Amino acid sequence: MAVHTGPSVAKxxxxxxxxxxxxxxxxxxxxxxxxxxxxxxxxxxxxxxxxVLAIIVGYPLGRGIWLSLTDATEANVERTxxxxxxxxxxxxxGLQNYVDAFGDPVFLQRLVWTIVWTVACxxxxxxxxxxxxxxxxxxxxxxxxYRMALVVPWAIPGFVSVFSWNFLYNEKHGLLNKILVGGGxxxxxxxxxPTIAKLSVIAVNVWLGVPFMMVALLGGLQSIPGxxxxxAEMDGASAWQRFRHITLPGLRPVSTTVILLSTIWTxxxxxxxxxxxxxxxxxxxxxxxxxxxxxxxxxxxxxxxxSATWGVIILLLLLVFAFFYRRVxxxxxxxx
Amino acid sequence: MRRGIAAxxxxxxxxxxxxxxxxxxxxxxxxxxxxxxxxxxxxVTWWDTSTVGSEDKVFKAxxxxxxxxxxxxxxxxxxxxxxxxxxxxxxxxxxxxxxxDVIRSEVAWTPDFASLGxxxxxxxxxxxxxxxxxxxxxxxxxxxxxxxxxxxxxIDSVGIFYNKKLLKEAGVEVPxxxxxxxxxxxxxxxxxxxxxxxxxxxxxxxFLSFLYGEGGDMINTKDKSVTIDDKxxxxxxxxxxxxxxxxxxxxxxxxxxxxxxxxxxxxxxxMAINGPWAVTDTLAGDAFKDKANFGVAPVPxxxxxxGSPQGGHNYAVYAGSKNLDASYEFVKYMSSAxxxxxxxxxxxxxxxxxxxxxEPKVAENEIVQFFKPVVETAVERPWVPEGGSLFAPxxxxxxxxxxxxxxxxxxxxxxxxxxxxxxxxxx
Numbered sequence: 072m073a074v075h076t077g078p079s080v081a082k083x084x085x086x087x088x089x090x091x092x093x094x095x096x097x098x099x100x101x102x103x104x105x106x107x108x109x110x111x112x113x114x115x116x117x118x119x120x121x122x123v124l125a126i127i128v129g130y131p132l133g134r135g136i137w138l139s140l141t142d143a144t145e146a147n148v149e150r151t152x153x154x155x156x157x158x159x160x161x162x163x164x165g166l167q168n169y170v171d172a173f174g175d176p177v178f179l180q181r182l183v184w185t186i187v188w189t190v191a192c193x194x195x196x197x198x199x200x201x202x203x204x205x206x207x208x209x210x211x212x213x214x215x216x217y218r219m220a221l222v223v224p225w226a227i228p229g230f231v232s233v234f235s236w237n238f239l240y241n242e243k244h245g246l247l248n249k250i251l252v253g254g255g256x257x258x259x260x261x262x263x264x265p266t267i268a269k270l271s272v273i274a275v276n277v278w279l280g281v282p283f284m285m286v287a288l289l290g291g292l293q294s295i296p297g298x299x300x301x302x303a304e305m306d307g308a309s310a311w312q313r314f315r316h317i318t319l320p321g322l323r324p325v326s327t328t329v330i331l332l333s334t335i336w337t338x339x340x341x342x343x344x345x346x347x348x349x350x351x352x353x354x355x356x357x358x359x360x361x362x363x364x365x366x367x368x369x370x371x372x373x374x375x376x377x378s379a380t381w382g383v384i385i386l387l388l389l390l391v392f393a394f395f396y397r398r399v400x401x402x403x404x405x406x407x
Numbered sequence: 408m409r410r411g412i413a414a415x416x417x418x419x420x421x422x423x424x425x426x427x428x429x430x431x432x433x434x435x436x437x438x439x440x441x442x443x444x445x446x447x448x449x450x451v452t453w454w455d456t457s458t459v460g461s462e463d464k465v466f467k468a469x470x471x472x473x474x475x476x477x478x479x480x481x482x483x484x485x486x487x488x489x490x491x492x493x494x495x496x497x498x499x500x501x502x503x504x505x506x507x508d509v510i511r512s513e514v515a516w517t518p519d520f521a522s523l524g525x526x527x528x529x530x531x532x533x534x535x536x537x538x539x540x541x542x543x544x545x546x547x548x549x550x551x552x553x554x555x556x557x558x559x560x561x562i563d564s565v566g567i568f569y570n571k572k573l574l575k576e577a578g579v580e581v582p583x584x585x586x587x588x589x590x591x592x593x594x595x596x597x598x599x600x601x602x603x604x605x606x607x608x609x610x611x612x613x614f615l616s617f618l619y620g621e622g623g624d625m626i627n628t629k630d631k632s633v634t635i636d637d638k639x640x641x642x643x644x645x646x647x648x649x650x651x652x653x654x655x656x657x658x659x660x661x662x663x664x665x666x667x668x669x670x671x672x673x674x675x676x677x678m679a680i681n682g683p684w685a686v687t688d689t690l691a692g693d694a695f696k697d698k699a700n701f702g703v704a705p706v707p708x709x710x711x712x713x714g715s716p717q718g719g720h721n722y723a724v725y726a727g728s729k730n731l732d733a734s735y736e737f738v739k740y741m742s743s744a745x746x747x748x749x750x751x752x753x754x755x756x757x758x759x760x761x762x763x764x765x766e767p768k769v770a771e772n773e774i775v776q777f778f779k780p781v782v783e784t785a786v787e788r789p790w791v792p793e794g795g796s797l798f799a800p801x802x803x804x805x806x807x808x809x810x811x812x813x814x815x816x817x818x819x820x821x822x823x824x825x826x827x828x829x830x831x832x833x834x
Binding site: 145146148150151152153154155157237241242243244262263264265268347348349351352353354355365368369370371372373 | 675
């Protein structure tokens with residue numbers, strides 16, 4: 072509005088210019104006021120969401136960041152014991168916790184394995200999900216049944232399926248080894264050998280993750296127009312060429328989102344690791360979150376500041392990942 | 408718009424965080440209960456951690472017996488799984504709401520809770536009754552900083568549970584040393600096809616008797632030094648690795664408890680290391696349908712001695728309890744000679760009062776007969792607040808040795824480093 076007034080006044084020569092009352096300079100304050108007066112309805116509508124988010128996301132996040140900058144442990148935080156109130160005595164220590172964490176060889180070991188675990192899980196889950204989705208995206212007898220059956224792992228609560236896998240993997244009484252031994256093959260120490268345990272936990276996480284990938288990618292596949300395939304076929308494109316040049320590009324919007332989500336979930340997949348191996352054997356399968364848990368809930372006095380530090384570091388790592396992921400996609404012309 | 412929302416959310420969350428850090432105090436007063444005209448009244452909530460299915464019914468019935476002696480008191484029995492109880496109690500005790508009045512506190516938890524101010528000192532209260540009657544070892548874990556914070560409930564240690572039939576078939580005696588165990592294992596394997604010993608590979612508590620057997624310990628509280636990386640500890644790591652490598656012992660790095668119980672109950676192994684708390688469960692197994700088939704012996708000695716860790720449980724009273732008088736009285740009742748004798752009769756757990764061992768029913772109990780001398784010579788664990796935390800680093804390294812991820816030397820050194828981090832003033 073203000074931009075328009077200037078020139079329109081200037082374009083009116085000859086007319087008697089009556090200097091009207093000067094418009095007040097457009098300050099920030101008036102902008103806010105105007106935004107409120109114009110959009111008050113919208114603000115009222117989003118207020119509940121903002122408040123709920125602030126309480127369930129913002130408060131724990133803010134508290135976690137604050138604790139990571141202190142030396143808070145169980146022994147110096149505020150406590151209420153019956154009528155006795157013990158005030159908090161922990162102190163602000165700046166970035167000391169972060170310096171300690173990055174200097175700790177344990178942190179680097181866990182970080183390396185967490186990255187290996189995430190990359191392995193996400194890539195296998197994505198490939199399998201894509202393969203299954205492609206298979207189910209055509210007319211096959213009993214398609215509905217297959218789709219149902221493949222979604223089952225998703226429909227069972229995660230911890231229930233992890234427990235079932237625990238039984239299957241049991242070296243001495245598990246079903247898997249019973250079958251192997253019955254077939255004359257030596258029993259495999261599924262969760263008792265460090266290397267095999269790593270493969271075992273990845274397998275379970277893939278099993279849990281495939282249905283989501285498959286359903287999401289199947290949706291993506293069905294949104295690719297069929298005439299593209301027809302046209303390609305007319306031009307003599309082979310099945311691989313059609314997959315490579317129609318299916319994959321057509322799936323990109325879905326793929327980018329599910330890969331990002333899957334990465335974040337896998338990076339922090341506490342239940343699979345904790346319930347299957349508790350991070351063991353030894354500490355072979357310990358990822359960053361399970362290690363942070365170990366530090367908070369096993370040691371005494373429980374160290375709230377260190378585990379908060381690890382939590383914030385995990386958040387930062389994922390933020391950095393999401394940021395670069397987005398940038399790479401943007402560079403490739405993806406509207407995201 | 409989007410940015411606006413984000414900004415609002417940020418401001419809101421910062422404001423909330425700021426107020427939350429200021430702290431909110433809620434005074435809880437006007438607690439009901441206590442003494443009314445000399446008679447106890449109100450509710451006493453007790454968190455028990457005993458095994459569900461075998462032990463909990465007995466303790467619940469006994470706890471409710473308190474209501475008969477004090478009709479106005481209601482006992483609220485809550486069974487909390489042992490594995491969760493420590494954190495659950497800490498959370499409840501520090502927030503000031505939801506904590507029980509009385510908790511069955513494991514011996515290592517007691518100094519931990521006491522150091523954080525969660526427990527009421529019991530000196531001079533009704534809870535400490537006939538103090539001289541308690542076994543000295545059992546009472547040791549209740550002291551912290553010169554005060555008493557618990558009343559011993561049960562005391563325990565570990566021994567070898569063995570399948571008499573299997574050992575007889577193989578024609579071997581219960582091994583008294585690790586060397587004998589290795590020899591016997593070969594015979595047991597060739598005659599019966601079974602493994603000799605199940606060794607829990609996922610819990611460091613099962614490593615302690617080997618550590619003591621080589622003359623080692625985790626830490627020395629007298630001169631404040633870490634001893635887990637000394638030579639005896641390295642020898643102990645070597646000894647357990649040797650047992651597993653020679654196939655004298657079978658082990659697991661995960662699910663050790665379930666696998667161990669299944670193995671001994673189904674007669675798949677001849678022996679397992681365990682304590683009185685597992686007797687009821689073990690006897691329920693197929694291999695022990697004839698109870699006479701079940702035998703208990705001391706843990707095999709290492710190169711230096713035979714030693715097993717002392718464990719057990721105490722009754723402790725929450726410092727913030729609204730009904731302290733009734734809680735003290737409840738603890739007194741639960742740890743009385745009469746109740747202890749009943750616990751032993753029904754569950755074969757070892758009493759903590761010297762006088763109870765004289766009761767005919769207790770004295771005749773085979774499990775008690777066996778474990779009493781074991782407990783008397785059991786090695787006391789370090790009763791420091793960090794005592795319970797010493798297990799996690801040791802367990803990681805113990806499993807690493809058994810699965811070949813670390814040498815005994817590396818494991819000992821790594822555990823020692825963790826201990827020095829945990830215990831700030833130890834050398």
